Amino acid sequence: MKTSIATVSISGTLEEKIEAIAAAGFSGIEIFEQDFIADARSPREVGARIRDAGLELMLFQPFRDFEGLPGPLRARAFGRAERKFDLMQELGCDLVLVCSSVHPEALGGIDRAAQDFAELGERAAKRGLRVGYEALAWGRHVNDHRDAWEVVRRADHPSVGLILDSFHTLARRIDPDTIRRIPGDRIFFVQLADAPAIEMDLLYWSRHFRNMPGEGDLDVTGFMRAVMATGYAGPISLEIFNDQFRGGPSRTIARDGYRSLVALMDDVLRAEPEARVDLPAFPARTEVQGTAFLEFAAQGEDKTALEGLLATLGFRRTASHVSKSLALWTQGEIRIVVNAETTGHAHSAWVARGTTVCDLGLDVSSAAGTLARAQALGAESFRQPLGPGQLDIPAIRGLGGSVLHFLDRASGLADVWSVEFEAMPDGAPGDVGLLRVDHVAQTMGYDEMLSWSLFYTTLFEMRKTPMVDVIDPDGLVRSQALSTPDGRFRITLNGAETHRTLAGGFLAESFGASVQHIALATDDIFATAGALSARGFEALPIPSNYYADLAARFDLDAGLLDRMRAANILYDRDERGAFFQLYSRPFAGGMFFEILEREGAYGGYGAPNAPFRIAAQKRLMRPKGMPRG
Numbered sequence: 172m173k174t175s176i177a178t179v180s181i182s183g184t185l186e187e188k189i190e191a192i193a194a195a196g197f198s199g200i201e202i203f204e205q206d207f208i209a210d211a212r213s214p215r216e217v218g219a220r221i222r223d224a225g226l227e228l229m230l231f232q233p234f235r236d237f238e239g240l241p242g243p244l245r246a247r248a249f250g251r252a253e254r255k256f257d258l259m260q261e262l263g264c265d266l267v268l269v270c271s272s273v274h275p276e277a278l279g280g281i282d283r284a285a286q287d288f289a290e291l292g293e294r295a296a297k298r299g300l301r302v303g304y305e306a307l308a309w310g311r312h313v314n315d316h317r318d319a320w321e322v323v324r325r326a327d328h329p330s331v332g333l334i335l336d337s338f339h340t341l342a343r344r345i346d347p348d349t350i351r352r353i354p355g356d357r358i359f360f361v362q363l364a365d366a367p368a369i370e371m372d373l374l375y376w377s378r379h380f381r382n383m384p385g386e387g388d389l390d391v392t393g394f395m396r397a398v399m400a401t402g403y404a405g406p407i408s409l410e411i412f413n414d415q416f417r418g419g420p421s422r423t424i425a426r427d428g429y430r431s432l433v434a435l436m437d438d439v440l441r442a443e444p445e446a447r448v449d450l451p452a453f454p455a456r457t458e459v460q461g462t463a464f465l466e467f468a469a470q471g472e473d474k475t476a477l478e479g480l481l482a483t484l485g486f487r488r489t490a491s492h493v494s495k496s497l498a499l500w501t502q503g504e505i506r507i508v509v510n511a512e513t514t515g516h517a518h519s520a521w522v523a524r525g526t527t528v529c530d531l532g533l534d535v536s537s538a539a540g541t542l543a544r545a546q547a548l549g550a551e552s553f554r555q556p557l558g559p560g561q562l563d564i565p566a567i568r569g570l571g572g573s574v575l576h577f578l579d580r581a582s583g584l585a586d587v588w589s590v591e592f593e594a595m596p597d598g599a600p601g602d603v604g605l606l607r608v609d610h611v612a613q614t615m616g617y618d619e620m621l622s623w624s625l626f627y628t629t630l631f632e633m634r635k636t637p638m639v640d641v642i643d644p645d646g647l648v649r650s651q652a653l654s655t656p657d658g659r660f661r662i663t664l665n666g667a668e669t670h671r672t673l674a675g676g677f678l679a680e681s682f683g684a685s686v687q688h689i690a691l692a693t694d695d696i697f698a699t700a701g702a703l704s705a706r707g708f709e710a711l712p713i714p715s716n717y718y719a720d721l722a723a724r725f726d727l728d729a730g731l732l733d734r735m736r737a738a739n740i741l742y743d744r745d746e747r748g749a750f751f752q753l754y755s756r757p758f759a760g761g762m763f764f765e766i767l768e769r770e771g772a773y774g775g776y777g778a779p780n781a782p783f784r785i786a787a788q789k790r791l792m793r794p795k796g797m798p799r800g
């Protein structure tokens with residue numbers, strides 16, 4: 172499979188783009204004319220540089236406002252085309268993208284355009300070049316791939332073909348299955364982009380809001396299934412105009428692109444087994460069965476404070492690692508590892524961020540299969556030297572330096588707790604009824620959210636919920652939840668735009684994206700709250716204004732309301748059930764625990780309560796009488 176990406180899709184100079192694209196694993200590149208013009212090197216040098224980087228220069232674009240012009244304007248358009256053909260020959264690129272005209276004097280007429288393309292094809296063929304025609308969604312006369320195809324069909328020249336772009340087809344809600352009737356060998360190139368479903372002007376939407384397949388709401392898979400059904404065997408390229416990506420880290424964005432393209436083509440192949448996609452086989456998305464463990468890196472006073480908090484939360488230190496400074500704390504199905512090693516990944520994480528969640532372990536059906544998929548999608552595997560008798564548990568680097576381990580029963584990895592740990596019960600009193608990890612909440616910059624959601628949704632079988640806005644007294648935080656279909660593994664992504672929000676302050680303190688809170692589930696929040704307070708746990712205080720509003724919003728039994736108020740429990744409800752939650756006070760630079768109960772099949776995360784929770788946390792964290800800012 173030939174993969175490619177347009178230089179417009181990422182940030183930097185042309186040289187930085189070339190390096191990032193090559194490093195991400197693409198086979199080729201679409202060069203956007205502006206990127207070339209801004210470069211100081213000659214066309215020959217640029218072409219040679221691209222090939223030296225191991226990339227094929229697959230497309231030169233765009234050539235605008237060509238077809239359907241009258242008299243002298245037409246002659247001038249051909250003159251311009253000849254100049255660009257000269258340039259392409261120097262660059263060493265044989266295909267140009269001509270996008271449908273928006274010229275105010277373009278006349279329209281399928282046959283007129285076809286004649287123009289027949290002549291252009293003849294001129295291109297003399298130089299061994301080819302011409303591809305793409306319908307822009309806002310083209311003056313041609314704005315639908317079906318019309319562009321009719322122009323190409325009537326031009327009837329072997330050097331003239333069609334270029335398809337998923338954005339232009341899907342943005343206009345044109346049925347992608349209409350592509351199935353186009354002969355695959357007449358399609359010269361395919362560009363892919365997704366986009367979020369927002370109502371706006373097509374041109375503005377296209378130039379600013381495109382994103383990687385899988386990051387938006389368009390049916391790019393359906394589009395690509397139709398393309399592959401035609402027998403198309405050419406390059407599959409990303410063309411993503413996005414303001415955030417233009418300013419983002421080029422290597423990360425290029426890697427996201429590669430991940431999105433490989434995941435998409437894998438989906439296409441699974442849905443359309445007849446399609447000829449020469450993609451090496453790798454396992455389907457992993458179905459995560461649950462959280463096997465959460466590992467904190469902690470040292471010194473922070474470690475003592477964390478252990479104290481774990482004890483008041485009803486955890487018991489049940490085992491220690493045979494050779495490392497790792498303690499295992501358990502309750503219900505929950506395992507928390509406290510890592511106080513002075514070398515290795517946990518130690519580096521602690522040095523960089525202070526007390527932090529440095530590792531997430533997931534229960535999967537095949538750990539090796541999950542690793543294989545992650546690597547096929549471009550993830551790096553993660554390894555540390557193994558001590559005697561230690562299990563080689565497959566792991567990868569997530570984003571932002573995070574690490575994920577995969578445990579399964581089939582290969583005995585789930586036995587790590589008895590193999591590598593020695594039981595060492597601390598004799599603490601019984602638990603408080605916490606049963607399992609409900610979700611892990613990660614905080615990141617707003618502009619990193621797409622990378623993280625793409626990472627999880629391409630590797631694991633997870634659904635995204637729509638993004639919600641959370642109002643912090645000092646700014647906005649966007650929040651999006653990802654969940655396995657059965658809800659056994661859930662992650663919430665919180666994107667901060669300013670350091671003044673609670674999430675933004677945590678992000679600044681922890682030097683990058685990381686877990687800010689861990690939500691643990693009980694089946695009886697009132698019993699749990701009672702047991703917690705008996706152990707000296709102090710819940711985050713919630714003001715009585717909140718309970719007065721609850722009484723107004725929901726038809727709640729007065730006794731229930733009183734019990735919630737007494738225990739600082741927040742409440743929410745949806746069509747499927749009710750939700751109760753309480754919070755710990757912040758620890759170690761702004762992390763916290765949440766304790767929750769889902770009643771019925773409540774599917775949310777208590778988002779309506781977030782502004783009140785944040786304000787309550789800020790009251791505790793902000794020294795009294797200090798002006799903010």
Ligand SMILES: O=C(O)c1ccc(O)c(O)c1
Binds near residue numbers: 232233305362
């Ligand atoms: O926005 C544009 O002008 C533009 C140019 C070239 C393309 O391939 C495209 O899809 C859009």
Ligand SMILES: [Mg+2]
Binds near residue numbers: 362
């Ligand atoms: Mg395009």
